[in-house]
Amino acid sequence: xxxxxxxxxxxxxxxxxxxxxxxxxxxxxxxxxxxxxxxxxxxxxxxxxxxxxxxxxxxxxxxxxxxxxxxxxxxxxxxxxxxxxxxxxxxxxxxxxxxxxxxxxxxxxxxxxxxxxxxxxxxxxxxxxxxxxxxxxxxxxxxxxxxxxxxxxxxxxxxxxxxxxxxxxxxxxxx
Amino acid sequence: xxxxxxxxxxxxxxxxxxxxxxxxxxxxxxxxxxxxxxxxxxxxxxxxxxxxxxxxxxxxxxxxxxxxxxxxxxxxxxxxxxxxxxxxxxxxxxxxxxxxxxxxxxxxxxxxxxxxxxxxxxxxxxxxxxxxxxxxxxxxxxxxxxxxxxxxxxxxxxxxxxxxxxxxxxxxxxxxxxxxxxxxxxxxxxxxxxxxxxxxxxxxxxxxxxxxxxxxxxxxxxxxxxxxxxxxxxxxxxxxxxxxxxxxxxxxxxxxxxxxxxxxxxxxxxxxxxxxxxxxxxxxxxxxxxxxxxxxxxxxxxxxxxxxxxxxxxxxxxxxxxxxxxxxxxxxxxxxxxxxxxxxxxxxxxxxxxxxxxxxxxxxxxxxxxxxxxxxxxxxxxxxxxxxxxxxxxxxxxxxxxxxxxxxxxxxxxxxxxxxxxxxxxxxxxxxxxxxxxxxxxxxxxxxxxxxxxx
Numbered sequence: 295x296x297x298x299x300x301x302x303x304x305x306x307x308x309x310x311x312x313x314x315x316x317x318x319x320x321x322x323x324x325x326x327x328x329x330x331x332x333x334x335x336x337x338x339x340x341x342x343x344x345x346x347x348x349x350x351x352x353x354x355x356x357x358x359x360x361x362x363x364x365x366x367x368x369x370x371x372x373x374x375x376x377x378x379x380x381x382x383x384x385x386x387x388x389x390x391x392x393x394x395x396x397x398x399x400x401x402x403x404x405x406x407x408x409x410x411x412x413x414x415x416x417x418x419x420x421x422x423x424x425x426x427x428x429x430x431x432x433x434x435x436x437x438x439x440x441x442x443x444x445x446x447x448x449x450x451x452x453x454x455x456x457x458x459x460x461x462x463x464x465x466x467x468x469x
Numbered sequence: 470x471x472x473x474x475x476x477x478x479x480x481x482x483x484x485x486x487x488x489x490x491x492x493x494x495x496x497x498x499x500x501x502x503x504x505x506x507x508x509x510x511x512x513x514x515x516x517x518x519x520x521x522x523x524x525x526x527x528x529x530x531x532x533x534x535x536x537x538x539x540x541x542x543x544x545x546x547x548x549x550x551x552x553x554x555x556x557x558x559x560x561x562x563x564x565x566x567x568x569x570x571x572x573x574x575x576x577x578x579x580x581x582x583x584x585x586x587x588x589x590x591x592x593x594x595x596x597x598x599x600x601x602x603x604x605x606x607x608x609x610x611x612x613x614x615x616x617x618x619x620x621x622x623x624x625x626x627x628x629x630x631x632x633x634x635x636x637x638x639x640x641x642x643x644x645x646x647x648x649x650x651x652x653x654x655x656x657x658x659x660x661x662x663x664x665x666x667x668x669x670x671x672x673x674x675x676x677x678x679x680x681x682x683x684x685x686x687x688x689x690x691x692x693x694x695x696x697x698x699x700x701x702x703x704x705x706x707x708x709x710x711x712x713x714x715x716x717x718x719x720x721x722x723x724x725x726x727x728x729x730x731x732x733x734x735x736x737x738x739x740x741x742x743x744x745x746x747x748x749x750x751x752x753x754x755x756x757x758x759x760x761x762x763x764x765x766x767x768x769x770x771x772x773x774x775x776x777x778x779x780x781x782x783x784x785x786x787x788x789x790x791x792x793x794x795x796x797x798x799x800x801x802x803x804x805x806x807x808x809x810x811x812x813x814x815x816x817x818x819x820x821x822x823x824x825x826x827x828x829x830x831x832x833x834x835x836x837x838x839x840x841x842x843x844x845x846x847x848x849x850x851x852x853x854x855x856x857x858x859x860x861x862x863x864x865x866x867x868x869x870x871x872x873x874x875x876x877x878x879x880x881x882x883x884x885x886x887x888x889x890x891x892x893x894x895x896x897x898x899x900x901x902x903x904x905x906x907x908x909x910x911x912x913x914x915x916x917x918x919x920x921x922x923x924x
Contacts, residue, residue, distance in 0.1 A: 301730075302730025325748030379846035
């Protein structure tokens with residue numbers, strides 16, 4: 295073998311070694327898993343954190359409602375949360391996904407029912423409160439649901455209004 | 470006629486100027502994309518059109534140069550290139566810009582192939598002429614993005630094209646003397662003798678490697694500017710690592726092995742570098758440097774080895790030089806056409822995933838519920854304002870809460886959300902870089918097959 299051939303073989307060997315070393319080091323450093331975190335499927339149950347107070351309970355209730363509505367609509371909880379932030383973002387959302395206000399309101403109603411179920415399962419609502427509340431949200435008129443989703447602040451405010459008068463009663467049952 | 474040294478410099482500058490155009494606009498694409506209100510796929514055609522027309526026109530242009538005389542052909546080619554450059558710089562619409570780029574490529578193809586016919590008379594030998602021609606082309610292509618990035622940020626994207634007109638005319642001045650001589654004497658520098666067949670395997674390997682290199686350059690620039698939000702100058706500094714490494718690779722001449730070994734080693738290094746870019750473990754500029762080093766050394770090795778092989782012992786130089794130009798630019802164009810849809814689909818999906826992951830971080834945080842809603846609203850407004858790009862998210866968190874505890878919490882949220890966006894942007898490029906690596910590895914097939922033939 296000539297010296298040039300030997301050097302050629304060496305050059306190819308060095309190229310292979312350098313390439314494999316780079317790819318190996320980057321793989322070992324987590325290169326194959328450097329991607330956005332996976333978000334949870336809204337149709338799956340999300341465990342409730344221990345509520346620290348009524349604000350916390352209202353927030354978890356509204357997130358459960360978001361999960362339920364997002365599951366109905368086939369979008370993520372996060373997409374729906376951004377969509378419901380303002381009337382303008384809601385309009386963009388309904389246009390993008392081809393959903394009308396009535397469908398959105400129905401989904402929100404289903405989400406509220408799921409939130410009551412989740413709250414009861416988590417022990418955050420006693421059954422004698424959960425039952426009538428479930429019936430109430432099932433009957434909530436579409437226009438009222440639309441009003442709620444016009445501004446999610448209203449949803450939280452409404453929930454706080456609901457939980458506020460019942461505070462004394464609920465505190466006996468809250469974990 | 471002008472003295473040999475300035476004339477040699479002018480001819481080399483003409484080749485460098487034209488071939489720089491296949492990549493000079495890369496760093497300006499994000500600005501063009503925004504200013505001309507187009508899409509990623511649309512703006513890619515500013516690059517694709519030039520490379521496609523160069524690929525289609527290079528061989529016919531070489532025949533034209535031999536027919537009318539290389540001096541006249543080079544002068545006409547440079548004049549067309551300069552005029553079309555002005556039209557590019559003045560274009561107010563994407564369609565006008567793309568049309569002017571096509572004309573620019575036509576002029577460039579004629580000039581570059583004609584210069585290869587003119588060079589032997591200046592260098593004294595065909596071998597040295599090929600070396601100068603190949604080196605000038607490689608230098609131009611390698612320096613293009615950095616120069617384009619600087620001009621875009623310091624002046625404007627239009628200046629990239631406008632500045633080319635006087636440069637092309639200056640490079641054409643020494644050529645005019647040859648053209649006048651040809652016109653006066655009726656002498657055409659090269660005889661119209663029959664040309665041999667092009668070296669198919671070397672040209673095929675050139676096309677595959679060029680597609681991979683286009684992926685490396687184009688995608689890395691987009692990642693830096695659109696994904697990681699670097700300025701064009703910042704990105705220009707970062708991607709300068711590739712031409713600097715190419716200068717290192719250019720020192721590995723024939724004494725380091727025959728052309729087959731150098732071509733194979735170069736293709737492997739390009740594939741390894743692209744593999745590294747496909748597996749970046751974080752959104753860090755520093756981590757792009759080792760892959761760029763490999764790609765830079767690899768491209769210098771493989772392009773020079775394959776060009777030498779394609780031209781060795783073949784007449785005429787212009788025609789076979791035209792075939793190498795056609796192969797390289799066809800590779801770049803096909804690479805861009807193949808990778809763009811994959812890349813644009815990935816970035817849309819990853820952007821959505823990253824934004825959802827970031828919103829989940831905000832929703833699951835322990836900040837005040839009403840502040841969460843306000844942040845969700847501001848994030849949504851930022852997304853709408855960025856028209857599908859990966860957004861800079863920090864303005865959505867301004868003004869920061871005054872309470873120190875809330876402020877710390879919100880700052881942490883901002884960093885976590887930005888991390889998710891960086892992950893999404895980086896991950897979106899992985900499949901395209903991976904495909905580029907595969908194309909470089911595929912080039913090993915023609916390189917290997919040529920073993921028994923001649924390479």
